[in-house]
Amino acid sequence: MHSYDEFTDRMARAVLEYTYERLRLDPVPLDRSVKPEELDARVGNWINAHGNDPEAVLRVFEDVLAPAVISIDSPRFLSFIPAAPTKASLLFDMVVSASSLSGISWLEAAGAVYAENQALRFLSDLAGLPASAGGCFVSGGSAANLSALVVARETARAKRPWVPRWRFAVGDQSHSSITNTARILDVDLLFVDAGERERLTGDALRRALRNDGDPESICAVVATAGTTNAGIVDDLASIADVCDEHDLWFHVDGAYGAAALLAPSARPLFAGIDRADSMIVDPHKWLFAPFDCAALLYREPARAKAVHAQQASYLDVIHDDDGEWNPTDYAYHLTRRARGLPLWFSLAVYGSDAYRDAIETVLSTARAAAARVRAQPHLELLREPELSIVLFRRSGWDADDYNAWSTRLLDEQIAFVTPSRWRGEPVARLAFLHPGTTIEIVDEILATTA
């Protein structure tokens, strides 16, 4: 299993040939020719005592398993938050795998950590955080939110050790991972009503704190820079003011939206993000990196290190030199793959202007789609898109109609579009992220609502 022999060579050629073909798909079709309910009958159990021919195993992946996956990197995938990794980032992910890079510590992996930190510096500068800011890449926004908010709670605990039970103040549109984080940390949530516009403001937060019986127990405020359902950016600057007034940790969840910091047409929405104590952005979403990759940044990384660095005698050696940066110290993980490298390589190859242009293209497509919706009498645009998510209603449709429409779009391989809710009502939702999604695709989709 560990030597490069004739068997390995045959397997390498077959696997590389497959990846070569997969990378060349352009556009990636919305394949799902194999239905999930057929898998039991068509796959069979491949794990036995003796192993199998690698080409046969690869064939079942290629012929049955891969076509049972809805290609998330298709320009016709407009559900949830899609993905659109660049070719360079996908290729370099293969290099990271082939090199067995562990990105735990400077001692083991200085070269990988150095490059990851360049990518983090780029993101930190985009947000306007100070030069001393830093962090690490983790598996996703959920892991990043959890890691940041532990630091927020521990920082408050050091200041007010008598508080028996902590709370986070969050907008009512914050991501589900914040609720999960609170449950994991055994912290309660103060939901602040973001109002009609579903945009959390400093005024609403200030009012909520004033009306609250126990503001001392609040240790952090979570603002969302691009809500997942509607792409709305909270009023970060006014929220930062309130955090200053009350000495609260200011966390910005930009998992989906903060990529638009790169787009001049959207940058003003993020005013105040430079005042965050911690912020996150998922390169595996709108920064076109492969899964799984979230950037986690702290204004004062030393606070995170004090909370997250694992102490064990066999690890002492990685902490001998205070000047050495260990990504493991900045989140709840220990072992980690150097998952920031595909982003670093891709940024280095294409340059940040190409990213800016790709993100602007997506924003334009979303604005054009909104205009198309507005132009159709049987459709109702629910609000102008701030980022790249378009919510609309089809008059006369109930939840079943939206679900049937979604199934039809997928069955006919027109698009993968799943319904959502807006103020409790079922609605259609288009989440744009792939720069290859054209207005013609949008027209094809809208034509099916007639």
Ligand SMILES: *Cc1c(COP(=O)(O)O)cnc(C)c1O
């Ligand atoms: C996607 C998302 C998350 C969760 O990120 P994962 O990478 O899926 O764990 C958190 N917050 C927001 C706003 C998101 O859009």
